[in-house]
Amino acid sequence: MSRIRKIITLIVVGLILSSCSKQVDYSDSYQPETDYPIRFQQQASNTRIVPSEAGYYILNANYLYYADKSSMEPVLLDNRPDNQCLQPDQTDPALHCSAYVNIPDTYGFLAYHKNKLYTLENQAIFKKDQVIAERTHLMQVAKDGSSRKKMFTFESLPVSIIVHRGNVYYALRDFDKDSNLRYEVRTFPLTSSSPKSKVIYKGQLPEGSIQGLTAYGKHLYFTEFAPNLTRVMHYDIQEKNLTRLFTDDDSVYPTLEDIADNQLVFGYFYGTLEDKRSWVVYSSNLDGSQIHKLPVDRTYLSIFSADDRYRYARPPWYYLDTDPFQSIPYEMTVYSPQYEELGKVDMTAFKKDHSLIMGDDTYMFVRYGQKGSQLVKILKKTEFPTRFPVFQDFLETPYRTEG
Amino acid sequence: MKKKRLALLTATMVACFSWSLPSSAAVLYQSGTLGGYSVSASLSMGSTSATASTTSGKAGAVVARTSYTYGFGVARYTVSASNSANSTYTSATANSNHYGSVSISATGSHSVSFDSYYWSPNTSTQ
Numbered sequence: 001m002s003r004i005r006k007i008i009t010l011i012v013v014g015l016i017l018s019s020c021s022k023q024v025d026y027s028d029s030y031q032p033e034t035d036y037p038i039r040f041q042q043q044a045s046n047t048r049i050v051p052s053e054a055g056y057y058i059l060n061a062n063y064l065y066y067a068d069k070s071s072m073e074p075v076l077l078d079n080r081p082d083n084q085c086l087q088p089d090q091t092d093p094a095l096h097c098s099a100y101v102n103i104p105d106t107y108g109f110l111a112y113h114k115n116k117l118y119t120l121e122n123q124a125i126f127k128k129d130q131v132i133a134e135r136t137h138l139m140q141v142a143k144d145g146s147s148r149k150k151m152f153t154f155e156s157l158p159v160s161i162i163v164h165r166g167n168v169y170y171a172l173r174d175f176d177k178d179s180n181l182r183y184e185v186r187t188f189p190l191t192s193s194s195p196k197s198k199v200i201y202k203g204q205l206p207e208g209s210i211q212g213l214t215a216y217g218k219h220l221y222f223t224e225f226a227p228n229l230t231r232v233m234h235y236d237i238q239e240k241n242l243t244r245l246f247t248d249d250d251s252v253y254p255t256l257e258d259i260a261d262n263q264l265v266f267g268y269f270y271g272t273l274e275d276k277r278s279w280v281v282y283s284s285n286l287d288g289s290q291i292h293k294l295p296v297d298r299t300y301l302s303i304f305s306a307d308d309r310y311r312y313a314r315p316p317w318y319y320l321d322t323d324p325f326q327s328i329p330y331e332m333t334v335y336s337p338q339y340e341e342l343g344k345v346d347m348t349a350f351k352k353d354h355s356l357i358m359g360d361d362t363y364m365f366v367r368y369g370q371k372g373s374q375l376v377k378i379l380k381k382t383e384f385p386t387r388f389p390v391f392q393d394f395l396e397t398p399y400r401t402e403g
Numbered sequence: 404m405k406k407k408r409l410a411l412l413t414a415t416m417v418a419c420f421s422w423s424l425p426s427s428a429a430v431l432y433q434s435g436t437l438g439g440y441s442v443s444a445s446l447s448m449g450s451t452s453a454t455a456s457t458t459s460g461k462a463g464a465v466v467a468r469t470s471y472t473y474g475f476g477v478a479r480y481t482v483s484a485s486n487s488a489n490s491t492y493t494s495a496t497a498n499s500n501h502y503g504s505v506s507i508s509a510t511g512s513h514s515v516s517f518d519s520y521y522w523s524p525n526t527s528t529q
Contacts, residue, residue, distance in 0.1 A: 044472065044479040104512045105525070106470035106481065124514075124521070132464065159483065173483070207500070211481060225480060227500045253501070255478040269476025271503065278476065303477045318474035318505045353472070353508040353529060369508070369529025401433060401525055 025165055026238040028217030028262055028286060033114055036164040036215040038259055039307050042355040042367070044211055046109035046120075046161055049357055049365050049376070057117055059110040060367075061374035061397040064099045064119070064145060069362065072378065074395045077145025088398065098145040103136075104157075105374075105399070111163040113190065117141045118151070118163060138168065152188060152195050160222065164215035165237075166190050169200075171210040171222065183208050185222060185235070200235055201242055216259050219286050221245075223256070232256045232266070234288055245288035258358075260306035261337065262286060265294070273301055273319060281313075296339040300328060307358045310342070310384060311335040317351055332356075334384060342385040349391065366391055373398045431526055433513075438520040444513035446526035448506055455511030455526065456494040463517025464489055471497035475504040 025031060030038070032051070040047050048059040055068040063085065065074040076085050078098040085097035093100040101108070103120050111118040118140055125133040138152040158170040168190050173183040183203040188195040203210060205226035212223040220235040230253040232245045246254040246266055253269040263283040270278050279298050284291045294304075302313040314332040319325045332345040354368035364379040377391035434443035440460030446469065447454050455469035468485035484495040497509075511526035 044481045104468065104470070104510065105527070106472075106483070106510050124523075126516075159481075209480075209482060209500070223478070225500055228502055230478070230501075253476055253478070255476060257477065267477060269478070301477060316474055316477050318507055322505070369527065372529075374529075399525065399527060399529075 024238075026218040028219070030216070031165070034165045036162045037112075038214065038216055039358050039360060040365075041214060042357055045355060046107065048108050048110050048367070049359075050110050050112040051360060052112050053115075056363075057110055057112055058376065058395065059101060059108050059119065060376060060395055061105065061399050062093075062101050062103065062108070063097070063397050064101060064110075064117075064141065065395065066143070067394075072363075072394065074376075077141070077143075079144060086398065088400075093400065107136075107157055107159070109158075109161050113163045113166075117143055118190075120158070120161065121148075122157070151190070152197075155186075155197075159209070160211050160213040162213045162215055163190060164220070167237075169213055169215065169220055170197075171213060173209055181207065183210055185210060185213070185220075200240075201233065205229065212256070214256070214259075217262075217286060221256055221264075230254065236287070243288065246282075246284070246291070257281070257304045258306045259286070260311065264288065265304050265306060267304070269301075274324060294339060296335065300325060305356065305358050307360070307364070307381070309337075309361055310381070311337060311339060312358070314347060314356075317347070317354075320351060334388065336385075343388040345379065345388050346390055364391075365394070369399070431528065433524040433526060435522070437515060437522050438518055440517075442515045442522055444511065444524045444526055446509060446511035446528065448509040448528050450506055451499040451504065452496055453506075453509035453511075453528075454494055454496040455509075455513060456492070457513040457515060458492050459515045459517065460491070461517050462489065462491050463515060463520075465491065465493045466512075466514040467493050467495045468512045469495050469497050469509055471499070471509045472507045473499045473501070473504040474507055475499075475501040479507065480504070 037050055040049055050057050058065040064077040067074040076099040078085050083097050085099050094102055101119050102122050109120045121137050121139045123135045136154045136157045137150050140149040140151050156172050156174040159173050161170040167187050169187045171185050175181055184199050185201040186197040186199050188197040208226040210222050210224050214221045218237045220237055222233050224231045224233055229250050232254045234245050235242045256266045258265045265283055267281050278301055281294045281304050282291050283294055300315055303316055305312045312332050315328050317330050320330055330347040330351055332347050334342045354366050357365040359365055366377050368375055373396050376395040378394040379391045432445045443458045445456045453469050453471035455467040457465045457467040459465050466487040470481055470483040472479055472481045482497045484497040486493045486495040509528045514523040
């Protein structure tokens with residue numbers, strides 16, 4: 001075979017292989033290696049606890065941890081014996097602790113995609129010894145914390161971000177040099193050597209915002225809100241079209257609560273806690289079609305969530321100090337997938353700000369701040385439905401009072 | 404150059420800066436001395452908004468950013484605001500978008516920089 005023929009053969013084989021590797025998955029089934037971990041979502045916040053093959057990665061109060069599923073002992077991602085992690089007098093933790101992530105706590109983010117770990121990190125930009133700006137980067141972090149690789153620099157700090165099937169989806173909200181508000185959803189391919197982001201949705205509402213990016217299968221969901229207005233939006237990743245879900249009535253506030261059995265679980269809030277229409281929960285197809293009332297009757301407003309084996313409902317805890325909810329105990333009712341009540345989990349320890357992460361078949365997580373620390377507790381679900389234990393201590397990290 | 408700045412920052416912080424940390428409470432206020440000048444950062448949360456403020460005894464780049472989380476129906480919403488100025492003071496207020504909402508929590512991130520000095524405290528209602 002001549003040299004030219006060999007080169008042509010190599011190019012053709014290369015092209016075939018590259019076209020195969022770029023085959024996009026548009027199926028509506030969960031792929032754990034590449035998909036957004038929907039069971040680890042936190043409402044109005046980015047994921048900070050993500051599952052891997054053998055354990056969980058956790059971002060807690062600016063520090064990265066790993067816990068093996070068998071031991072559930074969280075360890076910092078810095079195995080140097082002389083590391084200076086968690087030292088309150090450490091003025092530059094990024095230099096002395098490979099587990100430290102420099103990002104405001106509200107915007108903390110963790111993703112695990114194809115055996116790789118990703119987080120967001122802020123960098124101060126100096127000019128003449130003054131900080132003139134901050135840049136936010138997507139960083140790929142070695143799984144032992146020993147190194148980081150910058151993957152992308154964002155236009156501004158993302159207010160919501162997910163990684164799903166090889167792409168990063170994120171929402172921005174900032175102002176241009178003429179003080180005009182810009183808020184939008186953008187995307188870029190995670191593995192591109194020089195990624196460029198493109199807009200997939202540009203918001204038009206005065207004082208509008210976007211939060212709660214979620215993805216399942218070929219579907220991307222997010223919440224758009226503005227003064228006295230909430231919309232749930234759906235982007236079909238395959239067809240590249242955008243629709244508004246559940247209602248076109250801006251006097252009603254829809255909430256996408258979870259996804260279970262390839263169905264969206266959602267409700268409508270009519271503005272007052274006493275309005276019994278707000279207590280009803282519905283399901284629909286993944287594109288929002290075929291809406292049905294779920295076979296469960298609640299006697300007050302309830303937050304619904306799901307994992308692969310159970311369904312859950314609990315009152316919105318932030319209303320439990322006010323009428324008409326003052327007499328309602330903070331309990332989480334556990335249901336079968338057919339909404340047969342199985343039992344209740346006592347949640348009275350979490351009547352202040354907290355985030356519940358439904359987790360996998362084994363563990364549920366709760367995150368909250370208390371007395372200057374961020375805590376994570378875990379609930380072992382393997383004893384359901386014969387026993388409903390309380391949450392156990394798992395991880396406590398003091399907040400850094402300096403960024 | 405970057406390493407030099409970081410080293411300078413570390414030395415500056417160790418030598419010149421001190422502040423008191425509440426050991427078991429929300430950090431709503433921080434203050435201290437930076438390059439011989441007073442600096443402070445504060446956070447407040449009301450029934451429908453949160454405000455972060457940053458003050459410096461010497462004019463420089465001052466930044467205040469706040470994120471405010473509230474509940475409305477079964478949804479939690481997080482709104483944020485930020486402001487920066489080449490001055491001695493700036494503040495940022497994030498407001499609830501929904502009438503009848505309930506305040507849940509707020510965080511503040513602040514920074515002051517002038518000459519070769521840099522301070523970036525965090526505040527929180529938790």
